[in-house]
Amino acid sequence: MTNPTHAVRGGLLAALALLTVGASAPARPAAVQGDWLYVSLTRGDARSSDTRGTxxxxxxxxxxxxxxxxxxxxxxxxxxxxxxxxxxxxxxEIYAPVRATAEGQWNGRTIAYEQTFANACVMAARTGSVFALSD
Incomplete structure (x- = not known):
């Protein structure tokens, strides 16, 4: 006989794994004309799930x-x-890491950018408005 606690826990872990995989894959444009970038920000350390993009x-x-x-x-x-x-x-000098990523096309070239900054102020000073996503 199967332990109901183990069955529920296993089901929850499987559902969480599926949600994590789905949430980590950014939406990619199917057929976008012109220059475009999918830009995203992750606040916190590598284990953070505070990611947003556009x-x-x-x-x-x-x-x-x-x-x-x-x-x-x-x-x-x-x-x-x-x-x-x-x-x-x-x-x-407050350490509040922000990882900025950008992927896309510019003048027919593939663009791939990733950089972690000490905080959002440093990121804005070095990347201008590219990662100025609204809160």
């Missing part, structure tokens, strides 16, 4: 509250996030 479209700019600015910054650097000019900012 599709940034640049033809015309849309996707988050500062899409126009983000697309303009990306156009100036030909889609290279690492070349966005750093802003002068006074950031605290």
């Amino acid at each position: 599709l940034l479209l640049c033809d015309p700019p849309q996707g988050h509250g500062r899409a126009t600015e983000a697309c303009a910054e990306l156009r100036q650097t030909d889609g290279d996030i690492t070349r966005i000019p750093h802003r002068n900012a006074i950031c605290t």
Whole structure:
């Protein structure tokens, strides 16, 4: 005879595993024309599940509250996030890690970017408006 506690626990673990796999896969656009990036932010350490993201479209700019600015910054650097000019900012030295990722297409090239910053202020100073997702 099967122990009902073990059966319920096993079912819950299986359901949790399925939800985790489904939640970690970002939505990918099927057929998007023009320049686009799927941008996402994960706050906290590697075990965190505080991840959110959005599709940034640049033809015309849309996707988050500062899409126009983000697309303009990306156009100036030909889609290279690492070349966005750093802003002068006074950031605290509080460690609150933020992992920023971007995947997509720019001028027909595949873009893949991932960087972990000490905190959101440092990230904004180095990446401009690209990861300025609304709260």
